[in-house]
Amino acid sequence: MxxxxxxxxxxxxxxxxxxxxxxxxxxxxxxxxxxxxxxxxxxxxxxxxxxxxxxxxxxxxxxxxxxxxxxxxxLGSPNQQHALQAAWIAEQVPQCGYCQSGMLMAAAALLERKPKPTDADIDEAMTNICRCGTYQRVRAAIHRAAATTAATSGVTA
The missing domain is CATH 3.10.20.30 (Beta-grasp domain)
Structure with missing residues (x-):
């Protein structure tokens, strides 16, 4: 195959x-x-x-x-992080870290669909389970990544 x-x-x-x-x-x-x-x-x-x-x-x-x-x-590399990876670190999202790859991939799909998501958009798209309960940090990181991406691409809010 x-x-x-x-x-x-x-x-x-x-x-x-x-x-x-x-x-x-x-x-x-x-x-x-x-x-x-x-x-x-x-x-x-x-x-x-x-x-x-x-x-x-x-x-x-x-x-x-x-x-x-x-x-x-x-998604990114140590030398060239994706905006979400940098935001995840800045917002201290990872705790145990087990859910992180799935969370990042779900968030990346969201940002590709909706470059400036609302809290409601994030809540609807992010159905992944985090055993450590860092959902508020995930939301903050997605908003941070969206803002970073908008700033670097010249998109206005």
């Missing part, structure tokens, strides 16, 4: 019913995407499929053949 992951073509021989999460983690050694619940409830496994935030733990890999898959590994 051929997959497009983070802009790269990848071929893998797996059961077509295997969840995308396990293809990423076990077959391709891309461990940034986390397993949390296995029933699409917590969001730790969130990736983008054609720009949409999707829970990869219940997504059969056969359903995403030919789609553009984006994982946390493509």
């Amino acid at each position: 051929e997959l497009n992951i983070n802009g790269q073509s990848v071929t893998t021989e797996v059961d077509p019913n295997m969840p995308l999460l396990w293809v990423l983690r076990d077959e391709l050694n891309m461990t940034g995407t986390k397993f949390g619940c296995g029933v699409a409830a917590c969001g730790a496994c969130t990736v983008h499929i054609n720009g949409q935030a999707v829970r990869s733990c219940v997504m059969p890999v056969s359903a995403v053949a030919g789609a553009k898959i984006r994982t946390i590994e493509s």
Whole structure:
């Protein structure tokens, strides 16, 4: 099966019913995407499929053949952080850190859809579960990233 992951073509021989999460983690050694619940409830496994935030733990890999898959590994780098990663650090969002890759991917999909989200937009989009309860910090970080992105792109508020 051929997959497009983070802009790269990848071929893998797996059961077509295997969840995308396990293809990423076990077959391709891309461990940034986390397993949390296995029933699409917590969001730790969130990736983008054609720009949409999707829970990869219940997504059969056969359903995403030919789609553009984006994982946390493509969001930024230590030398060039995504605005969300910088905002996450500035707002001290991570506590235990387990949910962070899924949270960041959900937030990135939101900002791609709505560059200046309201609190209501954030509440609707961010359905990921954080065991540490940093939801207010997540909201602040998303607003900070939106403002940073707007400032660097010349968009006015």
